[in-house]
Amino acid sequence: xxxxxxxxxxxxxxxxxxxxxxxxxxxxxxxxxxxxxxxxxxxxxxxxxxxxxxxxxxxxxxxxxxxxxxxxxxxxxxxxxxxxxxxxxxxxxxxxxxxxxxxxxxxxxxxxxxxxxxxxxxxxxxxxxxxxxxxxxxxxxxxxxxxxxxxxxxxxxxxxxxxxxxxxxxxxxxxxxxxxxxxxxxxxxxxxxxxxxxxxxxxxxxxxxxxxxxxxxxxxxxxxxxxxxxxxxxxxxxxxxxxxxxxxxxxxxxxxxxxxxxxxxxxxxxxxxxxxxxxxxxxxxxxxxxxxxxxxxxxxxxxxxxxxxxxxxxxxxxxxxxxxxxxxxxxxxxxxxxxxxxxxxxxxxxxxxxxxxxxxxxxxxxxxxxxxx
Numbered sequence: 293x294x295x296x297x298x299x300x301x302x303x304x305x306x307x308x309x310x311x312x313x314x315x316x317x318x319x320x321x322x323x324x325x326x327x328x329x330x331x332x333x334x335x336x337x338x339x340x341x342x343x344x345x346x347x348x349x350x351x352x353x354x355x356x357x358x359x360x361x362x363x364x365x366x367x368x369x370x371x372x373x374x375x376x377x378x379x380x381x382x383x384x385x386x387x388x389x390x391x392x393x394x395x396x397x398x399x400x401x402x403x404x405x406x407x408x409x410x411x412x413x414x415x416x417x418x419x420x421x422x423x424x425x426x427x428x429x430x431x432x433x434x435x436x437x438x439x440x441x442x443x444x445x446x447x448x449x450x451x452x453x454x455x456x457x458x459x460x461x462x463x464x465x466x467x468x469x470x471x472x473x474x475x476x477x478x479x480x481x482x483x484x485x486x487x488x489x490x491x492x493x494x495x496x497x498x499x500x501x502x503x504x505x506x507x508x509x510x511x512x513x514x515x516x517x518x519x520x521x522x523x524x525x526x527x528x529x530x531x532x533x534x535x536x537x538x539x540x541x542x543x544x545x546x547x548x549x550x551x552x553x554x555x556x557x558x559x560x561x562x563x564x565x566x567x568x569x570x571x572x573x574x575x576x577x578x579x580x581x582x583x584x585x586x587x588x589x590x591x592x593x594x595x596x597x598x599x600x601x602x603x604x605x606x607x608x609x610x611x612x613x614x615x616x617x618x619x620x621x622x623x624x625x626x627x628x629x630x631x632x633x634x635x636x637x638x639x640x641x642x643x644x645x646x647x648x649x650x651x652x653x654x655x656x657x658x659x660x661x662x663x664x665x
Contacts, residue, residue, distance in 0.1 A: 294359045295337045296352065300482040300512075301330050307477055308338055312358040317342070318475040319450045322432070324463040325479030328513025332430060334479070335457045339378050339426035340370045342455060366422055376420040381410045382430040384571050400575070400644065401436040402429075412446050415454055425454045432458035433465040440467045447473035481510030491519050499610045500529045506607035507591055518584075521564045528564070531557055535585065536592040536611060540618060544659045551651040554585055558647065561585075575644070582641045582650070589654075590634045593627050593663075600624055618664060626663045633657055 298305060304323075311317045323331040337360070341347055345364040350357050360367050369375040383402035389409055411427050419425050429435075435443070447470065450456060458474060460466060484505040490512065491501035496519045508514040521528035535557070542550055561581035562574065569577065592615070595606040599619045608615060637654045641647075 293333075293337060294362060295334070295341055296350075296357065296359050298330055298334055298337065299486060301334060301479055304334060304477050304479050306355075308334075309352075309355070309357055312341065313356040317455060319452075319454060320447045320456045320458070320474040321477055322458045322460055322463060322466070322471065322474045323477050323479060324460045326481065326509070326511055327461050328508065328511035328515070328517070329479050329482055330512065331459045331479050332428070335428045335459060338457070339428065339455075340367060342424050342426055343367075343370060343375060343377055343422040345422070369421065375422075377422045377425045379410065379414065379425070379427045380430065381406065381427060382571075383434055384573060385410055400434070402431065402434045402439055403436065404438040404442050407435060407439040407443055411456070412442060415446055415456075416451055419453055423453065427454065427456045429456070429458045432460045433462040435466075437467075440470055444469055444473070482512040484510055487512050487515045491515060494519065502609055503529065503532070503607065506609075507587070517565075517568065520568060521561055523564065526560045526564070528561060531560070532588050533611060535588055536608065537614060539589055539592065539658070540614070540664065542655065542659055544656075547655045547659055548652060551648060551655055554651050555648055558582055558585060578647070579641050579644075582647055583638055585651075586634050586638050586641070586654070590631055593631050593634075596622050597624060597627055597631070600627075621664055623663050626661045630658060630661055630663055 295305060295309075323335060325331055340360040341358060343366050344360040345366050346361045348359045348361050350359065360370075362371075366375065370378060383406060385406045386403050389403075389405045407429075411429065415425075415427065417425070444467075447456065456474075458466070458470070463471070463476075487505040487508075487510065488498065488501045491504060492498055494516070496504075500519065501515075504515040504518045508518065518528060535554070538550060538553070558578060558581040561584060562577045565572070565577045565580060566574070591607045592611075595608050595615050596618060598604075598606055599615055600622050601624070606612065606615065633654065637650055640650050
């Protein structure tokens with residue numbers, strides 16, 4: 293893997309290449325954009341190129357293109373995840389922090405201890421293997437106020453041999469003073485046709501691939517992740533189909549039982565996510581699974597609104613017959629309000645509101661809203 297292999301992020305790669313070609317690489321970047329579109333992959337490959345001893349100089353579209361050679365000792369160390377001059381910082385490092393305060397195992401925010409110990413205290417250390425050091429901070433929007441303020445001085449005057457890259461899906465959560473000290477590189481969504489092609493190549497059925505590409509709104513990483521959420525006992529795509537059907541048929545007496553069913557699906561998805569991301573905390577994986585359930589419901593009612601207004605494009609193409617059967621009986625105003633309510637409950641997930649109460653409240657709102665006449 294190298295920079296030239298990254299797809300559908302031509303603007304971001306071109307901007308970075310201009311800096312590499314002119315030897316004017318910024319000392320601090322913010323890579324912003326939704327989850328799963330290649331921010332971390334690009335940051336890794338950029339770091340690999342920066343640290344490479346014999347970078348390849350080629351041309352792409354008649355413009356110079358600098359890339360890692362993949363053969364030098366630096367590249368081999370990097371591919372083996374053992375390069376001493378590359379540092380990846382993420383909030384779960386709190387478990388390994390030497391600070392006594394950082395004994396928590398499931399942080400919601402990125403504590404100051406992690407930023408201090410793994411970035412600020414290390415940033416002035418000279419390179420060991422290369423002529424440069426690179427620090428990549430995942431989920432930088434989760435740095436709390438103390439972490440961000442502690443980082444300001446480092447971003448203002450980093451050593452000349454160091455590059456810091458903040459990966460961020462919600463840039464509005466970063467302080468304006470952080471933004472002013474970094475160059476912005478924005479990443480866009482991946483072409484859905486490419487996502488479908490990748491999923492089909494990995495053995496995913498085309499109907500399922502079409503759904504995940506639409507559901508994730510062009511996030512290749514999240515689509516690949518969703519397609520892996522299956523085993524002999526559980527299939528996330530089939531669960532999605534059941535969830536939508538059951539929501540449409542839901543009656544008031546069944547609400548609490550249905551909320552319990554959704555909570556069980558959250559556990560199933562969380563367990564499969566844990567196999568993919570062993571270093572991620574259980575609470576984070578649970579929140580991710582909860583958001584998936586609510587977003588599936590949002591996708592169904594958004595499709596209903598599109599169909600009732602004459603728009604042909606829908607996400608749940610595999611359940612188009614079911615959706616069409618409700619287009620004549622839907623109350624569009626109530627459905628739109630319910631989608632807004634779902635988005636509110638998504639925010640409750642981020643605030644760690646009790647899972648069962650969150651689903652019960654959402655479903656009780658639905659059955660009392662007269663969406664389906």
